[in-house]
Amino acid sequence: MEPNETKAKDLYYPLIATVVNVESLTETEKRFSIQLPNDKTLGHKPGQFVEVSLFGFGEAPISVCSSPTRDNPYFELTVRKAGRLTDKMHLLPSGSKIGIRGPFGNGFNVQDFEGKDVLFVAGGIGLAPLKSMIDFTLDQRDRFNRVIIVYGTKNPAEILFKREVESWQQRRDVEFYMTVDRADKNWKGNVGVITTLIPPLELDVERTVAAVVGPPIMYKFVAMALKAKRIPDQNIYMSLERRMKCGVGKCGHCQINNSYVCQDGPVYNYVRVKELEEAI
Amino acid sequence: MSKPKVAFFDFTSCEGCQLNKLNFENDLLDMLKLVDIVEFREAMDNRADEYDIAFIEGSISSPTCVERIHDIRRRTKILVALGQCAVSGGINAMKNDQPSEWVRETVYGEDKYLFPSLPAMPVSAVVKVDYEIRGCPMSPPEYLHVLKSLLLGRKPELKDYAVCVECKLKENECVLDKGMFCLGPVTRAGCEAICPSFGQYCTGCRGPVSDLNKDGAVNMLKAHGFSEAEAIKRMKMFNTNDLEKTISWGAK
Amino acid sequence: MSRDLSIDVHHITRVEGHGNIVVDMKNGELRKAQLDIVEPPRFFEAMMKGRSFHEAAIITSRICGICSLGHQMTSLKATEAALGLELSEQTIKLRKLLVHGSTFQSNVLHALFLATPDFLNVGSVFPLVETHKEVVLAALRLKRLANEMGEIISGRAVHPISCVPGGFTQIPTEDKLKYLKEQLETQGLKDVAFVAEVLKSLAGEIPVFKRETEYISVYSDEEYGLYDGQICSSDSGLYPVEDYLSVTNEFVVAHSSSKHARFNRSSYMVGALARFNNSHKLLKPEARDLAASLGLVAPNFNPYMITVAQVVEVLHCVLDSIDLLDDLLTTGLKQEKPNQQPTKYGRGIATTEVPRGILFHDYTYNRQGIIEAANCIIPTGQNLANIDDDMKKLVPEILDQGKDTITKKLEMLVRAYDPCISCSVHMLDVEFVE
Amino acid sequence: MQSKTNTHLQDLDYLFFDEATLRQFIVYLQTRAEVIAPHAKGERSYMYKPVKDAKEVVLNYPRTIQPLKKFFLPPTETLLTFKLSDNQYVEQTPEPGKRIFFGIHSYELQAILRLDYSFEKGNPESNYLTRRANALFIGISYKPDAYHFGKSVGIEIEKTDGFSLFIEPMENGYFIFIVDEAGRTLLEGFQAPQTQALVFEQQEKEFHNKIKYHHNRLPEVFEHAYHSDVWKDVSQRCLGCGTCNLLCPTCYCFDVRDEIELDAENGTRQRFWDGCMLHDFTRVAGDEVFRDKLHNRTRHRLFRKFKYITDHSGELSCVGCGRCTSFCPAKISIVEIINQLIKDVSEVKSI
């Protein structure tokens, strides 16, 4: 009997891309600019992620932090040193080869935000995935109404994207608020957890759509603060983190109840988050 | 890149782990190409001042041991506890369960005060341990994995699930199905389920999984006809320290 | 010639466990020449009390990883004697193979990796990887082969798995045994011959020293005494195993956490040279010839020759293993389960020759199959008094050779005994008072 | 939920083989492709493995240790091999040889059909599908033991969907039913010796182990089961060993690990079976474990069998093989859990 072939895709083979630039953002975070082979573009939506691999060090999901609107031949990742793969990434010089699969996940749906007041709430490294959406919004500024960015980190040393943050602070068409949990000597801004920034905001309940990304424990409290502002559940979006091995809905690690984060997420509407008992 | 300096030290143990390290006859020479062995008392005369990786075998069970291990910790960048004696006190810790006066009396009689001895402690009770290679004896594949990972500069991936997982991956006949008892369901994997693979029950020599359901384990053993006391005794053979958190260690 | 000498080798290297060599001579009077055993004790007998017969061998094998198989064998035999468990012939043959494997693995390790560096004036085997690569490779191959015997028959060379009271939890496949036999017959024998040649070329490096002492080993009429037999003293003949306590007469000394032993003299020797002296007639002819060609003739009173006797035993064990495998393969392997139905309870005493010498385990079981009393006497402990006596005779003889040479020769002497210090402190005899 | 119509054996063409002929048939099959069949393993267990000697094939067995998935999703599989220095890799594609699976129980093949759904849907995976496209199945009926409960999840012993041939053992031989064209072709190539023409009459086989509700109603039960006390009760006894996940024929979660060789240059990326009962399954950086408690994990496992996947596929993901119960060291019974849930639910709310 003759063997049969199938036309299914080989899901687990990465493209070998090139790191074209590495920028140190904080002690533990670096930004990588990555170019795919043959000038291919990634073709991602804001909020999507890729599976990054270094052979011998494994593979991990990393959000794309650059916006597809910037017509660059490369895309950007912001990576925190957290383990096998990411520690090694931090040692890479530019010019290194790196494996990329993706983009994966649903990403933010721009229509949901169009014509609305967009409220971004970013905690810690959560700013990285949100940045792709923030940049997208700012690049097509007239498609959106107000743009409000609320950003909190543990301490001033952990502030990401200082250049961008400065420009957001300066832009008149962006309302930017920031806080740190613990100040240092030079810090002059707000001190306190991120939820303290929400009550003073003047929000138009009818028009505000929020996008929230941060560490797991942050979601519950931000959601409570937004509820207090009477923002309807369906106007809140969250990007959730889970363990992932395949990124294509097979390995099972990212499952929250009956939802695969790598397929149905990582961006979820809060209505859905509430249905998923294990989500936050 | 200069070769990392590796050293091996032994404390109270059977030295089976040391021997196991020499039992990679086929790989030993390859290994020597990648590392510089600078201290290994059982095999060589040299002593060195500093190490990149120190492997520690054996448990800490005398005041001199405590001094030595502090000294090693000061000199080494990475410290790896090798084998169950070093990781948890292992079988040596069985004596911790009994009043030490009684133990020494039974063994040395009137001469008991000649030889000071402490409860058998894991290395981590005295100094910071970076990685642990479990098992009595340590499992060679896991040791190789750790060594290779450290040479690459990455964290090893150590398992924290039951021996049953590896046993099932190998499709062994479950020894429970042969009417024996087994500690595999609550013992940490990493040994490739070697005992059940040879028809023997798992003795629990790699310590309990970190989310141990102790009562569940006792119930399982009871279902195999053990009394509660006997069940706990069986579980304690290599794990007295893990199961008896009441024993107090020296300061961390 | 100086009349003062003070040597203190702290933690002698290339031996198993922690020991210090201490020599103290003042005005020509030798006050001290001894091996201090500083390893912390481990209290195994106390741990044995209250344990079931299934567990005894698992625990005692952890007395010493180097001798784990020997402890396990002796423990199993003591348990079987106490509980009246009969063994099948197949079990005994498989066990003898295991004993051979562990003997020749340990002998190769000691002779080539621990002792040979002394003959070649280097600090360890590692430099030899460059200078004497072929020797190292041959030794590694032999070691691997011995370990493979353990792995195939009992699952693991260190702390064997499948030998349990009454037999084996799993029988190896015939294919695997065939493979072992082929390996032993081809590469195995070739490597032994090569190693023997190397040793021959180093004969001049072996120090000359003579002190007659009492030699004690296992003795059997049928074969070179390893797996089982009676106690044999070169001074006073044969004794049943049950009389072991009257042979070993252990006593505590202040400089050692391991007890010392004596019988007809102030000390006695156990191990490869004792075995050779007592049982050389039962060696395979090829092994006897090898001994002769290496200048080892019984009786031999030079402790430095222990290393040579070890290599002779390697050849004997390889040859006898081939015969045993042949036997097993001709009869065919039976899938049999271990016999674990006790027919009696009480005391069981057993002895085995482990690489470092004669080993005793002695258990008393109650009617539930639980240990009430345990005692083990291990070879290194029995050798300690003899080592001290050797030192006391050696130091004055070589006093004019300078401190460095004296130190080196003393270290070589201790190493020649291949002492297993962790073993010696792990087992201290104890009598449980009922 | 729809249940597929079952072909009745009576409606199929058949032959009758005696014992010797059946063994010859296995030998003949070996000339066509690799044949995989149940064999004895150890003292009282069974496993599927390639046939070396047709005499060793066991036809009367309760269940194997590992399910058939091991041939389509191997316990460990090399996905790619790589070189460290240049970060390049070589793909490892599965050897697409033809394989005939002989003597397979209906629930086992039904489990494969469920895996098909998972590996074809969304992103089809070529490793799995290539192996799958090259497989042919010959079924056999079985006598249910204390753990089988196929019928309770809608899978009859004689369910022939997906098989090419189906064997019904009788006292003095075997009826061989032709289920599809591939089966017919196979049989036609075999020079069967003339055997007597017996008439087949189906015999009923009793399941001892039963779920109290019809399988159509189980997803409904699970709609109310999330906050049941059963989960905590079970977690008192469960040891979290993962056996139930690993041996379940419809569980397919995996982990991926990179391992390098001692030359510090060559390495492989491998995947392994993993399971949602294992504590670290959901651990992420920052050491959050999303299903930290055993009762959360047991619940997730059962929900995957009866609700989560079912919501999408329309089929239960439990096929009633009984492995998770018979191999569980704590003897936690899936049927008892479900019956307890049914009891809870019907007490609270009469559905």
Ligand SMILES: Cc1cc2nc3c(=O)[nH]c(=O)nc-3n(C[C@H](O)[C@H](O)[C@H](O)COP(=O)(O)OP(=O)(O)OC[C@H]3O[C@@H](n4cnc5c(N)ncnc54)[C@H](O)[C@@H]3O)c2cc1C
């Ligand atoms: C959708 C998504 C987007 C992400 N975006 C970013 C990003 O933009 N920047 C960033 O720095 N990090 C991001 N992460 C997190 C990142 O994937 C993890 O930190 C990852 O573990 C790092 O891999 P590692 O090999 O360095 O760590 P490891 O050595 O694998 O592990 C460190 C810890 O993480 C756990 N872990 C292992 N594998 C995974 C996994 N695949 N996912 C999550 N945890 C795991 C381990 O159990 C361990 O506790 C994202 C995660 C998800 C799911």
Ligand code: SF4
């Ligand atoms: S033999 Fe032991 S380790 Fe293996 S599956 Fe059974 S219980 Fe688990």
Ligand code: SF4
């Ligand atoms: S097999 Fe049993 S004990 Fe193990 S995880 Fe599953 S339910 Fe728990």
Ligand code: SF4
């Ligand atoms: S859940 Fe249990 S009974 Fe159902 S298919 Fe899986 S292993 Fe078999």
